[in-house]
Amino acid sequence: MxxxxxxxxxxxxxxxxxxxxxxxxxxxxxxxxxxxxxxxxxxxxxxxxxxxxxxxxxxxxxxxxxxxxxxxxxxxxxxxxxxxxxxxxxxxxxxxxxxxxxxxxxxxxxxxxxxxxxxEPYGIYEAPADADWQLFVCDATGLPALGRLLEGLAEHVEARVIVEVPDKSHEQQFESKAQVKIVWLHGAGNGVAASQLEDAVKSMTFPADRSVYVWVASEAKTVRPIRKYLRHELKWPATRYSITGYWTDKLAEFERNWAALDPAVKKQIDDLWRSGRDAQDVRDDVEAVMEKFGL
Incomplete structure (x- = not known):
């Protein structure tokens, strides 16, 4: 090896x-x-x-x-x-x-x-070259990536940003050539309260005459319904969004539950990742298994 x-x-x-x-x-x-x-x-x-x-x-x-x-x-x-x-x-x-x-x-x-x-570094964001309307959604863990992404946008891009943080003192200032509008949600998500990100995304009206790209980075369970919404309800192709779980809430509890999981279920999940099938289809199946067992 x-x-x-x-x-x-x-x-x-x-x-x-x-x-x-x-x-x-x-x-x-x-x-x-x-x-x-x-x-x-x-x-x-x-x-x-x-x-x-x-x-x-x-x-x-x-x-x-x-x-x-x-x-x-x-x-x-x-x-x-x-x-x-x-x-x-x-x-x-x-x-x-x-x-x-x-x-x-x-x-x-x-x-x-x-x-x-x-x-060595690896990146995830992959907006199509024509994506001139972009939505960025994250909690506090996503702020470093958000800052760099906004700083790298071209001036013709219109960006909408939704960030949930524990309180106002966690807000940050970002520079960008793009047209950026940020909404800060205080006292939400981040392990301090229920996340508001799913509702915020579902309340968005995406412009039909623009090329849209959505980037989401937050707690692992929080991002799942957002991905389902874009992929299965709106039926967007995977090229139009990036959805990443940056952390796991109640990690100690998750680790205990994972340790107690039937080895056959763990093997099922591992086999799915190794199957070589379409990555988005595999993620659908893995998340379905995880949710079935409360993970």
Whole structure:
């Protein structure tokens, strides 16, 4: 099995962006050689050592491109984070401030000189070239990607933005050449209250005379009905939207339920991902199984 393309970053700075977000700047020789994908929501995957032993068990890739870990070893905890700014020799990663999250707690405590292993960036946003009317929908976790995406829009694009944050102090300012209108939903989603994003999307009137693209990034269960709405009710092709679950609410409960799940069901889900079928059809089937078992 061939190793993943992993690199090392060195912390060179840390600062608060808002009361709810902390920014960590990484540098070092690997970061200096790092190439951006050019995609606004590009992210890196961070790998954290076992807090008890300090051991960092990294994955390898099998012949099908899936991750495998050494037998009997506890895999390194890993999480994905958007590159907010990409400069020569440095990248900025923004983390939502909260208790209990391994990455967030690391970001709040890390100091210059600390090192972390990360995977090279990968982007998801893929608006068609003719998409001149775009809707961006996210919670606080999507703000770093949202900022870069808006900054990269051309001036002829009309952008509508819906963001839910815990309170007004979490709002951020973004620059864009595009025509941007932002609606902030305070006290919604983000683990503090029920999300309002599904209702907000369903209340939108999409212009019939424009080329529309929708980008959504929020909690995993929150984005599912939005995807169903666009894919199955509006019957849009997958080229017209990007729907990504950035995090899982009540993660400890989810992990307990997953651990208790019948191995046959886990195999069913794994087989679906490995089936080689259309990715959107597979996602439909996987999400149906997950919802059936309360996941």
């Amino acid at each position: 061939a190793p993943l393309k992993l690199i090392k970053g060195t912390v060179v700075g840390r600062q608060m962006v808002t009361p709810g977000m902390v920014r960590v700047t990484l540098g070092g020789s690997d970061i200096e050689a790092l190439k951006s994908t050019g995609i606004g929501d590009e992210y890196v995957r961070l790998f954290f050592p076992d807090p008890a032993t300090g051991e960092l068990v990294l994955p390898e890739v099998d012949a099908q491109g899936f991750w495998k870990y050494p037998e009997g070893k506890k895999p390194a905890h890993c999480e994905c984070y958007t590159i907010r700014y990409f400069r020569d020799g440095e990248i900025d990663l923004d983390f939502v401030v909260h208790e209990g999250g391994r990455a967030s707690e690391w970001a709040q405590a890390t100091e210059p000189g600390d090192e972390i292993v990360l995977r």
